[in-house]
Amino acid sequence: MKIRPRQQLLEIWRSLLxxxxxxGQWVWADPDGRxxxxxxxxxxxxxxxxxGLPSMRFSHPDSTFDDVLQALKPFGGAVDIPRVxxxxxxxxxxxxxxxxxxxxxxxxxxxxxxxxxxxxxxIRLDNVEGFALSLTLTLASxxxxxxxxxxxxxxxxxxxxxxxxxxxxxxxxxxxxxxxxSFAVDTFEYESPEGTALIGxxxxxxxxxxTIANELREELxxxxxxxxxxxxxxxxxxxxxxPNRLYQVGWxxxxxxxxxxxxxxxxxxxxxxxxxxxxxxxxxxxxxxDGLADLFDQxxxxxxxxxxxxxxxxxxxxxxxxxxxxxxxxxxTFGEDRWPLEDLPWRTLDxxxxxxxxxxxxxxxxxxxxxxxxxxxxxxxxxEILRELANRSRITRRSLPxxxxxxxxxxxxxxxxxxxxxxxxxxxxxxxxxxxxxLLLKRxxxxxxxxxKPEPRRNLLNFLDDLxxxxxxxxxxxxxxxxxWDQPANTFEDITDRKDGPSWQPTLRVVxxxxxxxxxxxxxxxxxxxxxxxxxxxxxxxxxxxxxxxLRGGVAMAPAIQESLDSVLATLERAREIxxxxxxxxxxxxxxxxxxxxxxxxxxxxxxx
Numbered sequence: 001m002k003i004r005p006r007q008q009l010l011e012i013w014r015s016l017l018x019x020x021x022x023x024g025q026w027v028w029a030d031p032d033g034r035x036x037x038x039x040x041x042x043x044x045x046x047x048x049x050x051x052g053l054p055s056m057r058f059s060h061p062d063s064t065f066d067d068v069l070q071a072l073k074p075f076g077g078a079v080d081i082p083r084v085x086x087x088x089x090x091x092x093x094x095x096x097x098x099x100x101x102x103x104x105x106x107x108x109x110x111x112x113x114x115x116x117x118x119x120x121x122x123i124r125l126d127n128v129e130g131f132a133l134s135l136t137l138t139l140a141s142x143x144x145x146x147x148x149x150x151x152x153x154x155x156x157x158x159x160x161x162x163x164x165x166x167x168x169x170x171x172x173x174x175x176x177x178x179x180x181x182s183f184a185v186d187t188f189e190y191e192s193p194e195g196t197a198l199i200g201x202x203x204x205x206x207x208x209x210x211t212i213a214n215e216l217r218e219e220l221x222x223x224x225x226x227x228x229x230x231x232x233x234x235x236x237x238x239x240x241x242x243p244n245r246l247y248q249v250g251w252x253x254x255x256x257x258x259x260x261x262x263x264x265x266x267x268x269x270x271x272x273x274x275x276x277x278x279x280x281x282x283x284x285x286x287x288x289x290d291g292l293a294d295l296f297d298q299x300x301x302x303x304x305x306x307x308x309x310x311x312x313x314x315x316x317x318x319x320x321x322x323x324x325x326x327x328x329x330x331x332x333t334f335g336e337d338r339w340p341l342e343d344l345p346w347r348t349l350d351x352x353x354x355x356x357x358x359x360x361x362x363x364x365x366x367x368x369x370x371x372x373x374x375x376x377x378x379x380x381x382x383x384e385i386l387r388e389l390a391n392r393s394r395i396t397r398r399s400l401p402x403x404x405x406x407x408x409x410x411x412x413x414x415x416x417x418x419x420x421x422x423x424x425x426x427x428x429x430x431x432x433x434x435x436x437x438x439l440l441l442k443r444x445x446x447x448x449x450x451x452x453k454p455e456p457r458r459n460l461l462n463f464l465d466d467l468x469x470x471x472x473x474x475x476x477x478x479x480x481x482x483x484x485w486d487q488p489a490n491t492f493e494d495i496t497d498r499k500d501g502p503s504w505q506p507t508l509r510v511v512x513x514x515x516x517x518x519x520x521x522x523x524x525x526x527x528x529x530x531x532x533x534x535x536x537x538x539x540x541x542x543x544x545x546x547x548x549x550x551l552r553g554g555v556a557m558a559p560a561i562q563e564s565l566d567s568v569l570a571t572l573e574r575a576r577e578i579x580x581x582x583x584x585x586x587x588x589x590x591x592x593x594x595x596x597x598x599x600x601x602x603x604x605x606x607x608x609x
Contacts, residue, residue, distance in 0.1 A: 001461055001464060001465065001517070001521070002465045002468055002469070003464070003465075003468050003514065003517050005514045005515070005517040005518035005521060006053070006055070006056070006067075006518055008514050009049045009053075009056065009511065009514050009515070009518070010056075010067055010068070010070075010071040011071075011483050012045060012483065012484065012507070012510075012511060012514075013045075013046065013049075013071040013072060014071050014480055014481070014483075015480065015481050015482060015483045015484050016042075016045050016046060016484070017071075017072065017074045017075070018074075018480055018481030018482075019481055019484065019501065019502060020042060021074050021075070026088055026091070028042070028095075029041065029042040029108075029504050030107070030108055033095050033096070034105060034107045034124060035105060035106050035107045035108040035109070036096040036103055036104050036105055036106065036130050036133075036134075037104075037105070037106030037108070037109060037127070037129050037130050037133060038106065038108045038109070038504050038505075039092060039095070039096065040092070040130070040133040040134065040137050041133065041504035041505055041507070041508045042504050043088065043089070043092055043137060044133065044136060044137055044140075044508055044511070045504065045507055045508055045511050046085070046088075047085075047089075047137065047140040047141070047144070048136070048140070048508070048511050048512060048515055049511065049514075049515055049518075050140065050144070051136075051139075051140050051143070051294075051299075051515075052515040052516070052518065052519055053515060053518050053519075053522075055068075056068055057147070058072065058078075058081045058082055058085070059082050059144050059147035059148045059151065060082075060147060060148070060150075060151045061077075061078035061079045061081075061082065061151060062078070062151070064078045064081070069081070082144075082148045082151070083157070085144065086144075086145070086148060086157075086160055086161065086164060087160075089137075089141045089144065089145075089164055089168070090160065090163060090164045090167065092137075093141070093164065093167035093168060093170075093171055094167065096171075097167075097170075097171070100269065100270035100272065101170065101174055101268065101269025101270050102134070102170060102171040102174040102175070102269060103124070103126065103130075104126040104127060104130030104131055104134060104174075104175065104178060105123075105124040105125060105126060105127070105130060106125075106127050106129060106130055106431075107123050107124060109129075109431050109432050109505075110123045110125070110417070110429055110430070110431060110432075111414060111429070111430045111431075111432055112427050112428070112429060112430075113427060113428045113430065114426065114427030114428050123429065125253075125254055125275060125417070125429075126178060126254050126255060126272060127253055127254045127284075127417075127431070128178075128179065128182050128251050128252070128253055128254060128281075128284040128287055128288050129284065129287045129431075130175075130178075131175040131176075131178040131179045131182065131288070131291070132175075132179070132287045132288050132290060132291025132292070133291065134171050134172065134174075134175035134291075135172065135175055135176070135179075135291040135292065135294055135295050136291055136294045137168075138168040138169070138171050138172035138175065139172065139294060139295070139300060139305055141164060141165075141168040142165050142168045142169060142172070142305050143303060143305060144164075145161040145162075145164040145165040145168065146161070146165065146303075148161055149161040149162070169307065169310075170268055170269060172306075172310060173265060173268070173269070173307075173309060173310055173313070174269050176295075176310060176313035176314065176317065177261075177262050177265055177271060177313065178254075178255055179251070179288055179291075179292070179317055180232060180262060180313060180316055180317060180320075181255045181256065181259045181260075181261075181262070181271070181274060182251050182252050182253075182254055182255050182256060182259075182274070182276065182284075182288075183230075183249075183250075183251055183252075183256075183320050184248075184249065184250060184251065184252045184256060184278050184279055184280045185227055185230065185247055185248075185249050185278070186247060186248045186249075186278055186279045186280055186349075187239065187240065187245050187246070187247040188245065188246060188247070188349075189244055189245055189246075190209065190210070190213040190244055190245065190246050191209070191244070193349075193351075194246075194349040194350075195213070195246050196209070197347060197348070197349045197350070197351055198246060198248070198331075198349060199212050199213060199216075199246075200347070201331075201340050201343075201346070201347045202216065202331055202334040202335065202340040204334075204335050204337065204338045204339070204340055204343060205335055205336070205337070213244075213246060214243070215334075216246065216330075216331075216334065217243070217246070219330050219334065220327065220330055222326075223249070223323050223326050223327050223330070224240050224247075226319065226323055227240060227247070227249060227323060228240050228241075230319070230320070232262060232316050248279075248280040248327070248349065249280055249320075249323055249324050249327050250280030250281065250282070250284075250285035250288075250324050250327075250328070251280065251281065251284045251285045251287075251288040251324075252276040252277060252278065252279055252280065252281060252284065253276050253281055253284050253415070253417045253418075253431065254274060254275060254276040254417075255272065255273070255274030255275070255276060256274045256276050256277070256278050256420075257273070257274045257275055257276065257277070257278075257420035257421070258274070258420075259274050262313070264309065264312065265309055265313070266309065274420075275419050275420060276417070276418070276419070276420065277418045277419070277420050279349075279418065281415060282346075282348065282357050282360045282361065283360060283413070283415045283431070283433055284415070284431075285324060285328070285360075285364070286360045286363050286364060289321060289324065289325065289363075289364065289367065292317055292318075292321050293367070295314055295317070296314070296318060296321070324364070325364055325367055325368040326368060328361060328364040328365065328368070329364060329365045329368035329369065331361070332361050332362070332364070332365040333365065333378070339381075341358065341361055341362060341365065341382075341385060342381075342385060344358050344385075344388065344389070344392065345357060345358050345392075346358040346360075346361050350416075354408070354413060355389050355392050355393055355405075355408065355436075356408055356413045356433065356436055358385070358389060359386075359389055359436065359439060359440060359443065362382055362385050362386060362389075362443060363439075363443050363446075365382055366379065366382055366443060366446055366447060367446075369382070370446070370449070370450050376450060376451060376452065376453065379447055379450045379451055380447075380451055380453070380456045382447060383444070383447045383451065383456065383460050383463075386440060386443055386444055386447065386463075387463055389440060390440060390463070390466075390467065392405060393405050393408055393409070393436060393437070393440075394406060394492070395437055395440070395466075395467065395470050396463075396466050396467075396470070399492055399493075399494065401494060402494065403494065406488075406492050406494055406495060408436045409436065409437065409488040409491075409492060409495065410488060410492075410495045410497065411434075412432050412433050412434030412435075412436075413432070413433045413434075413436075414430040414431070414432060415430060415431040415432075415433055416428065416429075416430050416431075417429040417430060417431055433505075434486070434503060434505055434506060435505045435506045435509045437467070437470065437471060437474065437486075437488075437506070438471065438485065438486070438506040438507075438509030438510045438513065439509050440467060441464070441467045441468065441471060441509070441510065441513045442509055442512055442513040442516065444460060444463060444464050444467060445464065445513050445516040445517050445520060446516065447460060448460055448461070448464065448520055449516070449519075449520055449523075452526050452527070454526070454528050457526060470491060471485070471510060473490050473491045474486050474487050474488055474490055474491055475487065475490075476499070476501075476502060484502035484507050485502065485503060485506040485507045485510055486499070486502075486503045486506040486507070487499055524581050524582070525581075525582060525584075527580075527581065527582075527583060528583065528584070531583045531584050531587065532579070532580075532583040534583070534587060535575070535579050535583040535584070535586045535587040535590065536579065536583075538586075538587055538590040538591075538594065539572070539575055539576060539579065539586070539590055541594070542568075542572055542575075542590050542593045542594050542597065543572060545594070545597045545601075546565070546568055546569065546572060546593075546597060549565055549597060549600055549601075550565065552604075561600065564596055564599075564600060565600075567596065568593050568596050568597060571589050571590070571592060571593040571596075572590075572593055574589060575587075575589045575590050575593070
């Protein structure tokens with residue numbers, strides 16, 4: 001693997017500080033303080049590596065690694081770094097809240113179309129990406145505050161860490177409530193435009209629509225039973241027992257209009273009225289699932305980062321997380337032969353089709369199948385879909401003049417944000433997603449965590465290297481402070497617009513990919529069954545020959561022979577110990593042991609001669 005995750009993350013930190021920390025002041029991605037999303041993305045480029053990689057943490061001055069100190073040198077020394085980060089995190093929490101509580105807006109990502117005038121406050125909409133990013137950031141902040149508090153004695157620093165934890169916990173609770181209230185169950189007739197679009201996407205066998213609708217309802221029977229029981233913050237799910245109705249589940253772009261408040265949460269913040277429609281958006285669904293993955297991580301439970309209310313909210317979201325993954329994975333792999341997901345590109349209910357949506361559905365299917373230990377073949381199949389998406393988007397294939405596939409890199413994808421009770425005269429809002437290449441890298445790394453078969457894994461590693469080479473070319477520059485993303489004009493001649501500064505969404509996706517890649521490298525190597533069988537056979541032979549030598553020598557042996565056999569025994573014990581996890585290394589040790597045993601046998605033959 002060409003990626004060197006730790007080195008790359010440290011370089012990103014150096015560039016992050018060169019871009020964002022000048023004259024002792026943090027330069028926020030959104031200077032006006034009206035975009036919690038982009039500011040969170042910027043901070044998470046700093047904080048995400050500390051969550052996944054213990055060797056990159058800086059909360060305890062005495063245990064901070066030297067290369068981390070060097071990368072964060074603009075903050076100061078080992079004692080200064082956590083103090084600066086403490087101020088930054090606290091400033092973020094205070095910057096994106098008002099008298100009603102935390103705010104989760106993302107104005108920089110909102111595109112407005114239409115003739116009517118829009119007030120600046122109208123685009124300050126709490127959104128699911130703001131909720132999801134806040135899960136990751138607040139959990140990292142609470143962990144950091146507690147770790148740093150254990151390392152300090154000054155009352156003012158202890159008070160400051162308490163303040164950060166208090167603000168972070170409030171924002172975490174508000175984000176969890178927001179995600180509960182943004183969960184959508186969208187029902188429709190199977191013969192409606194939405195039902196026709198859904199059946200048309202999954203009907204690879206070209207069966208009658210009624211047949212496919214019935215088969216889909218049967219496949220989703222367990223999901224439907226659980227969805228029917230959802231009540232907390234989700235409103236009524238509709239008539240799911242009607243055989244003429246189908247549905248989709250997932251997250252809308254924000255809190256759904258008319259959704260009830262979560263009554264057991266203490267009133268430390270206002271649960272604002274929603275403006276989103278009851279509809280599942282693929283983009284925001286995947287964003288929510290990614291954020292919730294950090295919430296459900298074992299580390300969150302072990303460190304006890306959640307209070308009692310948050311645990312209860314997390315349980316409600318765990319149900320929705322499982323249902324959503326099972327639902328979309330069922331759609332993606334529906335049928336006996338070709339999967340609907342393999343019929344690129346994916347088409348949504350409003351008949352918008354794009355490879356980006358195929359990537360999003362693939363991401364959900366990967367996460368669902370990854371929990372099945374016997375699904376490696378299906379995971380490999382998903383890996384091939386990722387490879388085809390890279391080809392179609394001209395990441396691993398040459399582009400042509402005027403190639404329409406380049407639009408996903410040049411402009412990104414516009415995801416509609418439909419407002420409830422919206423009239424045709426009102427302006428339309430859209431959310432910009434510009435992370436296709438970086439998100440593709442993240443999903444390939446995710447697949448590699450599961451695939452163990454040598455040849456498919458080798459192919460995926462080569463594919464990963466190609467993606468990484470492509471992304472390296474898309475950095476703003478090569479000098480310090482410029483090794484951030486995204487400059488697609490460096491790679492595609494037809495893209496002429498060049499960006500002056502970093503785009504934090506793709507940069508964060510790269511950071512997340514590198515953290516996952518580091519965890520992949522830090523894990524145990526792949527155990528090849530053929531090598532394991534070979535090592536087991538070698539061990540049996542070596543142990544048998546060793547026993548023969550002991551039998552021949554009896555109790556009294558020459559000291560040199562005894563010393564040689566003791567060394568062989570130590571090697572055999574070591575090979576036996578590591579063979580289950582690293583059979584190749586065990587085989588290498590056994591070759592040396594067999595050579596030593598053969599030397600003893602050869603010497604005995606010479607003496608007899």
